[in-house]
Amino acid sequence: MQGARGLLTGALKRHWGRVLFGVLLLSAHQAAEAAVPVAIGLVIDRAVATGDWVALGWSVVGLAALFGVLASAWRFGSRQSVLAYERETHHLRVEVAKRVLDPRGHRTGMRSGELLSVASSDAERAAMFIRAVSMGIAALAALVVSSVALLAIDIPLGLGVLVGVPLLVLLTTRVAPLLTRHSAAQQEAAARTTALATDLVGGLRTLRGIGAQHTAASRYRKSSTQALQASLRTAATTGLYQGVTAATSGLFLAAVAGFAGWFALTGRLTVGELVTVIGLAQFISEPLRTLGFCGQLTATARASAARLATVLSAEPQVGHGSREVPNGEISVALQGVSYRTLNSVDVDLAPGELLGVVAYDQRDTDALLAVLAGQVADHDGKVLLDGIPAEELHIDARRRAILVEQHDVALFEGSLRENLSAGSQLTDDELAAAVAAAAAEDVVDVHPSGLDHPVTDRGSSLSGGQRQRIGLARALLAAPPVLVLHDPTTAVDAVTEELIAERLTAARAGRSTVVVTSSPALLGKADRVVVLKDGHVTSIGTHAELAESDETYRKAVLR
Structure with missing residues (x-):
């Protein structure tokens, strides 16, 4: 049976049509968003600065069309991505249920509450890999369009973005393995607590009858505290991940804006080009944050996919042959x-x-x-x-x-x-x-x-x-x-x-x-x-x- 990596790639293969269509539309949306500051810069240089009313009128029409494409691409692209995600979540839950209900049993060693956690939250988090891939590719498309526009305006600025963005992505991904480990530990602790709660609710009458409810409550408090600590560690790692992404992105954008302003003061850039560069510099922060968020989703998806793979690849407790029992009464x-x-x-x-x-x-x-x-x-x-x-x-x-x-x-x-x-x-x-x-x-x-x-x-x-x-x-x-x-x-x-x-x-x-x-x-x-x-x-x-x-x-x- 496939492992965590195979499970995630299998999710993409099962919904490749929807994922591909969604990626194309979301990439178009991101490209249109990147084109907005470019279009505004052109309007300033060719219509506002020249006082050409005809050019200004056509510019307004063009901007309206651009925003129409932007909104439509987002609506339909996001719809395809969400549909693929929801269907994959359902598929994973059905697969887990099928494996759990297999009459041959399973050797996972998990209790009912843990299996419930795998079939619910882990299936949902693993399926989020589809959303991460769709949004991540769209964010890269936005960065490519922005980089090309910056290269067309000024080659050193464009090269700076082309070199700086991969370095930022590489830096932020260094935190992802830690997030994956902490997320896996959080899911395991939460599953154990869920399993214990399920057992306690089912045996509450018996526990009260023998006077063991206080001992059982103490065990649950201990398990719940461990789950809380695991959640706090995951939250701390997530905060570190987001903080590193936000800080590095802010410093990078400040550097781009500073160089662009200096070039404008020296006459190397026009007013419209300066507006375009500043607008793109501000816009680039969005796909950079998206890439950071997608890295976070991927790390969580890997942890959940590993738990799903444990259940789906578990060996059956008993095997069986192919013979039938004779009809009638048997000994x-x-x-x-x-x-x-x-x-x-x-x-x-x-x-x-x-x-x-x-x-x-x-x-x-x-x-x-x-x-x-x-x-x-x-x-x-x-x-x-x-x-x-x-x-x-x-x-x-x-x-x-x-x-x-x-x-x-x-x-x-x-x-x-x-x-x-x-x-x-x-x-x-x-x-x-x-x-x-x-x-x-x-x-x-x-x-x-x-x-x-x-x-x-x-x-x-x-x-x-x-x-x-x-x-x-x-x-x-x-x-x-x-x-x-x-x-x-x-x-x-x-x-x-x-x-x-x-x-x-x-x-x-x-x-x-x-x-x-x-x-x-x-x-x-x-x-x-x-x-x-x-x-x-x-x-x-x-x-x-x-x-x-x-x-x-x-x-x-x-x-």
Whole structure:
């Protein structure tokens, strides 16, 4: 995948037509602006000084035409440049979203908040490279026109500008690498703070419940302070950059104006030529400032492009093959699987079986779910689906075969219907059947709008139990051959839990289901229960058998 340089040049290639058209028009605008003091000087020498009214009239018409070209070129040229910039910003955001949502995962190590920062502010800043290039080339065109005009008036003055301008640009660019480094550090610090804020908002209720909100707030203050310091360093470098540009430009223009005034006093320049030189000297400060600003934009764009390239070029966490899973019910087998805390785990799931899993350590649960979900590729042992190694299956086929419904249910802003259907075309009867299987009828019936009742972001308008049941109903509607549920009833009362256990068994009849839980109601309905302790499978049997023979199991699940 391309790096930061390739990403920026690729942005120009993708929009070369608009960029080229915009550069031509903006260059015409800058050339017209540079021609204004030249035209005024000619009017003074050929109309005002001579008292020629006809020449003065034509001069006014010419100036009006010049300003018409100037305004039109700016309007349409800037429009093309902005369109290219906005489209590139959208393109980069889509590419980042596509990479983040890739079912194979990514190895960036970035959290959700950091990825959000990359997809928003970094994409916008990287796309500003298009604006920097367009404005920079137009500024150079203005300097070329100004230099040619000065050479035509007086060769030493023109040569002074031609030599002085590159030296000024070279001097100001010496600060650009420092600005790039500080801008990158600022973006990274801001992204870390955004990620931390996202985590804290999502877990605020839990933090309050365990009394850790003050510790969390302290961590956020520390991260925010670091982001502020990075921003101040970037602002200081930006101020230095702009100060160097303004100071050197001012001194250069003062020197040009001084020499021009001396030449006028000695009769080497006419009054009109003096006005032209002074006007061009003042005008040149604008493209010089523009070049400095473009250098600042380029430095920031490089820093953001590097972060974008990190995401877009990240290797996927898991690979996939090309094989498909046979139609119908399938079996799942874990053979000697070792990952994180898991150690040589052997588990078989027969077609149509309801398997309960009890893990005494939450780390074992997380590792098992990650392996079943196909989120990791660096585990030892084999995961077989109908005897086919998981790595030989196409990623879409594996995702269709096994659905892992996590304990932390993700609901989206919209309606209950939209959250349940998840984009599929389902009838009201199908939705009602799944809602009933999840014992969630009260969630729908309590609202006059029923399935069309609005749900706020992350399902915050629903209680924990309501979110769990809506998530369970959505998983049942997906009807995968293998459904893996993680603690689907922890936020409901005992009566509702027993009802869900009975209805879940009926709804998944003939299909394979794994329930990772300590709920006796769900475990009691399981055909078999597998017990994980210290990363090993220590016991297998029915819930009744294990509860009678294993004291540790009995204490863990009976309540």
